[in-house]
Amino acid sequence: MKEALRYLNNAKEILRKAPVEDGRYADVKYVQEACGTAYLAVLKAIDEILVNRGLSRKELPRSVDAYRKALQKHLGVHDGKLLREFEGIYDELHIAGYYRGMLHSVDVVKAALKGAKEFIEKIK
Secondary structure, three states, rough: OOOHHOOOHHHHHHHHHOOEEEOEEOOHHHHHHHHHHHHHHHHHHHHHHHHHOOOOOOOOOOHHHHHHHHHHHOOOOOOOHHHHHHHHHHHHHHHHHHHOOOEEEEHHHHHHHHHHHHHHHHOO
């Protein structure tokens, strides 16, 4: 999990560069970069768990759909809760935060990063 946590720490460092005005990030570029990096942290954590469970690096998922299937197959012991959490992270960090640049509130972005960290801790 070292690599995943390193990515997550990098995301937090990126956010520190972003100017804040009235509880909102004034420059969406830093938010997008941080959200993308935090999402990669989650993927790195999943990859590490899958490798520890016997998958080779070549067998690791290469798409979000493949990650969904891998979570169901290899980490599905949480009655779908883990998959729902992953979906939330995907929607918030990857789509809204990184891809669309729709996250501006400091509280919302910090909550999304916290959710990523909790997910990583949960699958350790």
